[in-house]
Amino acid sequence: MVYGQYLSSLWKDTEADYVHGHVLTCDKAASGWRLTLADGQILGASYVVLATGNFAPASLSDPRRQIPGYYPSAWQNDLYARIQPDDDVALIGTGLTAVDVLMRLREEGHRGRITAISRHGWYPTSHAAGLSGDSHVVFAETAPTARAYLAAFRQCLRSGIPWRSVVNALRSHTNTLWDRLPWEEKRRFSRHLQRRWDIVRHRMAPALGEQLDVEIRSGTLTTLKGRVEHVSAVADRVQIGIQGSNGLSSLTVAHAVNCTGPSRDYRAVGSALLTGLLEQGIVRQTSLGGWVCNSDGALQDRTGNWSTTLYALGPMRWGTLFETTAIPEIRQQAAELAHILAEQVAGLGVRFEASSGTE
Ligand SMILES: Cc1cc2nc3c(=O)[nH]c(=O)nc-3n(C[C@H](O)[C@H](O)[C@H](O)COP(=O)(O)OP(=O)(O)OC[C@H]3O[C@@H](n4cnc5c(N)ncnc54)[C@H](O)[C@@H]3O)c2cc1C
Numbered sequence: 001m002v003y004g005q006y007l008s009s010l011w012k013d014t015e016a017d018y019v020h021g022h023v024l025t026c027d028k029a030a031s032g033w034r035l036t037l038a039d040g041q042i043l044g045a046s047y048v049v050l051a052t053g054n055f056a057p058a059s060l061s062d063p064r065r066q067i068p069g070y071y072p073s074a075w076q077n078d079l080y081a082r083i084q085p086d087d088d089v090a091l092i093g094t095g096l097t098a099v100d101v102l103m104r105l106r107e108e109g110h111r112g113r114i115t116a117i118s119r120h121g122w123y124p125t126s127h128a129a130g131l132s133g134d135s136h137v138v139f140a141e142t143a144p145t146a147r148a149y150l151a152a153f154r155q156c157l158r159s160g161i162p163w164r165s166v167v168n169a170l171r172s173h174t175n176t177l178w179d180r181l182p183w184e185e186k187r188r189f190s191r192h193l194q195r196r197w198d199i200v201r202h203r204m205a206p207a208l209g210e211q212l213d214v215e216i217r218s219g220t221l222t223t224l225k226g227r228v229e230h231v232s233a234v235a236d237r238v239q240i241g242i243q244g245s246n247g248l249s250s251l252t253v254a255h256a257v258n259c260t261g262p263s264r265d266y267r268a269v270g271s272a273l274l275t276g277l278l279e280q281g282i283v284r285q286t287s288l289g290g291w292v293c294n295s296d297g298a299l300q301d302r303t304g305n306w307s308t309t310l311y312a313l314g315p316m317r318w319g320t321l322f323e324t325t326a327i328p329e330i331r332q333q334a335a336e337l338a339h340i341l342a343e344q345v346a347g348l349g350v351r352f353e354a355s356s357g358t359e
Helices: 002-012 096-107 146-158 161-170 174-180 183-192 193-199 208-220 271-278 327-348
Strands: 023-028 034-035 041-045 048-050 090-092 113-119 221-226 228-232 237-244 247-253 254-257 298-300 304-313 357-358
Touching: 002 023, 023 271, 090 096, 090 247, 096 113, 096 208, 113 247, 146 161, 146 183, 161 193, 183 193, 208 221, 221 237, 237 254, 304 327
Parallel strands: 048 304, 090 113, 090 254, 113 221
Antiparallel strands: 023 034, 034 041, 041 357, 228 237, 237 247, 298 304
């Protein structure tokens, strides 16, 4: 909330217009782009930057059916009012979102049993106080394979550098290392190492780590390993089908919260804007989700052409980039893209002025 207020205060200092509306379509126009808003407004623009951020997690249930007690997104605040203090709850996922929901439930007085389910059952690691500055970690000569990267990481640990320092030091290089990997290796990394990387890279505050340990040790939080196959309603409870190493099992609870993190499959996030762009072939998705773009964020269309007027910023660059969801990276991308657009606009004598009208 505080960060949002800070951004709003910066926005007020710019001369940019702000239109409050939901963009339904973005179509090619005679010159530039034509955006149609849900209220019927039409906006024309020479350039469009798609900065639509994160979407809800991938669906685990039939989206046409309402399941009482099942929350498809952890960010629907009403769930805390609906869960009674002694109700049993399942958290689907064991990442930072699951930790957030667990902590908030306890803060709100929940004392019931909580079960967290994920494929590996791994929780995020904790930050450490007093960690020395970034160490110098050299990866540049490493062969571009997932296996070689893992070996280089282990080599750093063997040389005595604390693992958190290695992870921190790699942050500013991970996009370059990712870019070097052929797609087959990117997919291999994603399959075998992504989750391991996530738990060491996206860490939680030490106090939260301690609280989580207490929950696990005292048995108030149970962890199940397995892939959640489906979520359905059984009487007034929620049934979760879990594919584990011993086969299919099910867990029935009063409430279940989908904490699996934002979906990057833009074909399935339910955004008319993104679906329309994909269907028209204006953009293309990578095999890992996110959109194919170049280092400026310019989007590639179905035929392989790079746009000079349509760009993506932030989480949408996932797949092409590896680190693209946290504020430091997005801030950098935004500054670089602003510079590129300003140069293009100056060169063309175009003014950033949206023409508007109502259909
Ligand atoms: C729970 C959580 C915790 C996080 N914690 C951290 C953290 O500690 N540190 C960190 O660096 N990063 C963190 N992140 C990541 C970071 O906050 C986000 O990736 C970042 O805010 C994305 O910024 P953005 O400007 O790209 O998108 P957003 O801030 O998500 O903004 C996207 C905007 O686009 C709008 N929009 C979408 N579609 C349309 C449409 N069709 N028409 C009109 N408007 C539309 C949305 O309404 C929204 O206003 C966290 C993310 C989450 C979900």
